[in-house]
Amino acid sequence: xxxxxxxxxxxxxxxxxxxxxxxxxxxxxxxxxxxxxxxxxxxxxxxxxxxxxxxxxxxxxxxxxxxxxxxxxxxxxxxxxxxxxxxxxxxxxxxxxxxxxxxxxxxxxxxxxxxxxxxxxxxxxxxxxxxxxxxxxxxxxxxxxxxxxxxxxxxxxxxxxxxxxxxxxxxxxxxxxxxxxxxxxxxxxxxxxxxxxxxxxxxxxxxxxxxxxxxxxxxxxxxxxxxxxxxxxxxxxxxxxxxxxxxxxxxxxxxxxxxxxxxxxxxxxxxxxxxxxxxxxxxxxxxxxxxxxxxxxxxxxxxxxxxxxxxxxxxxxxxxxxxxxxxxxxxxxxxxxxxxxxxxxxxxxxxxxxxxxxxxxxxxxxxxxxxxxxxxxxxxxxxxxxxxxxxxxxxxxxxxxxxxxxxxxxxxxxxxxxxxxxxxxxxxxxxxxxxxxxxxxxxx
Numbered sequence: 001x002x003x004x005x006x007x008x009x010x011x012x013x014x015x016x017x018x019x020x021x022x023x024x025x026x027x028x029x030x031x032x033x034x035x036x037x038x039x040x041x042x043x044x045x046x047x048x049x050x051x052x053x054x055x056x057x058x059x060x061x062x063x064x065x066x067x068x069x070x071x072x073x074x075x076x077x078x079x080x081x082x083x084x085x086x087x088x089x090x091x092x093x094x095x096x097x098x099x100x101x102x103x104x105x106x107x108x109x110x111x112x113x114x115x116x117x118x119x120x121x122x123x124x125x126x127x128x129x130x131x132x133x134x135x136x137x138x139x140x141x142x143x144x145x146x147x148x149x150x151x152x153x154x155x156x157x158x159x160x161x162x163x164x165x166x167x168x169x170x171x172x173x174x175x176x177x178x179x180x181x182x183x184x185x186x187x188x189x190x191x192x193x194x195x196x197x198x199x200x201x202x203x204x205x206x207x208x209x210x211x212x213x214x215x216x217x218x219x220x221x222x223x224x225x226x227x228x229x230x231x232x233x234x235x236x237x238x239x240x241x242x243x244x245x246x247x248x249x250x251x252x253x254x255x256x257x258x259x260x261x262x263x264x265x266x267x268x269x270x271x272x273x274x275x276x277x278x279x280x281x282x283x284x285x286x287x288x289x290x291x292x293x294x295x296x297x298x299x300x301x302x303x304x305x306x307x308x309x310x311x312x313x314x315x316x317x318x319x320x321x322x323x324x325x326x327x328x329x330x331x332x333x334x335x336x337x338x339x340x341x342x343x344x345x346x347x348x349x350x351x352x353x354x355x356x357x358x359x360x361x362x363x364x365x366x367x368x369x370x371x372x373x374x375x376x377x378x379x380x381x382x383x384x385x386x387x388x389x390x391x392x393x394x395x396x397x398x399x400x401x402x403x404x405x406x407x408x409x410x411x412x413x414x415x416x417x418x419x420x421x422x423x424x425x426x427x428x429x430x431x432x433x434x435x436x437x438x439x440x441x442x443x444x
Contacts, residue, residue, distance in 0.1 A: 073279045233249050397415070
């Protein structure tokens, strides 16, 4: 069938339509109606094609050009986060879903966002929902949360054009595959990318900068990059105007942290879907009347909670540094006493079995058989050493209560001294398998 061209003159298109109509009549008479559907789909596809062929080699350049005169757009974002945490061997689960509708007026430096966050935890499905509104009017941010409005004057206007971050990642990533398909009735290029971890983490940079100014930053970009284990990124680009209409990002992350001698490991699977529409269509963003009487951000519950959290983190770090337990695999988890004996419960995560002294009263370990002896040094509040024993090498003065302590097990040791003074704070230091930790204990 000749003459099916996107750029034919009007007369030629009229002739084509007449030809198609005549063909339809003939096909109906022949009972082959299905072919008619194919013809009209084919014509529609011709009408969507751009004037120049788009390939993997030039699509990045074409997308950049397509955004040269974009002033407004809308975006819907859905983020689903499944988290599994392990604390002292006990598994905890949490699911978080964030839905956000956004409008961007780049020319006038205005934005509007409305979001709803729902969260459920554990098998009991304990859940909560939080709704928020946010307006960015030049360099002033207005946030409605928990029914109240708050505002924050920003140092400079962070016009967070999300398409800019999306385009930067698109341009810096390797294109793995590019194919044509339809999305909600629109003809698009579906493109799978292989982004570098730095680019993926960097795509959060502008939002991260805003969070930091609000004092809400929980994790730095370097930590994000280190935590990312795997990611998949897909872009859908309109064939009509070569603008991004959808982005799907799948990320697997593992965050590990030691907090007051507890190893915390959180595994996260995150899926973020962003749908972009209404490019250069009129948008009117006006600040609600009640927002004009907003309180300063520093009075918000989030700001006060953040301040308390930072103070708590400082105190935790101070305690960890004091007891020397950051990242420790050998821990003191509990201490008790009577008149002459300290009962010290330890957690052994050294990968060595803690054994009795072999008789030479020196701290020994065997890498081949993965066994180690255990030394205990106790000082009073004046710094005087009142006990310095290798467990099992000093008779009844230093013993394992229930025998050797295997790796990843807890066990108790008993240290007997001449006298324990109630109210005195003692320093208890234990060493084994190239690990060491110290705990302060006030006797009773």
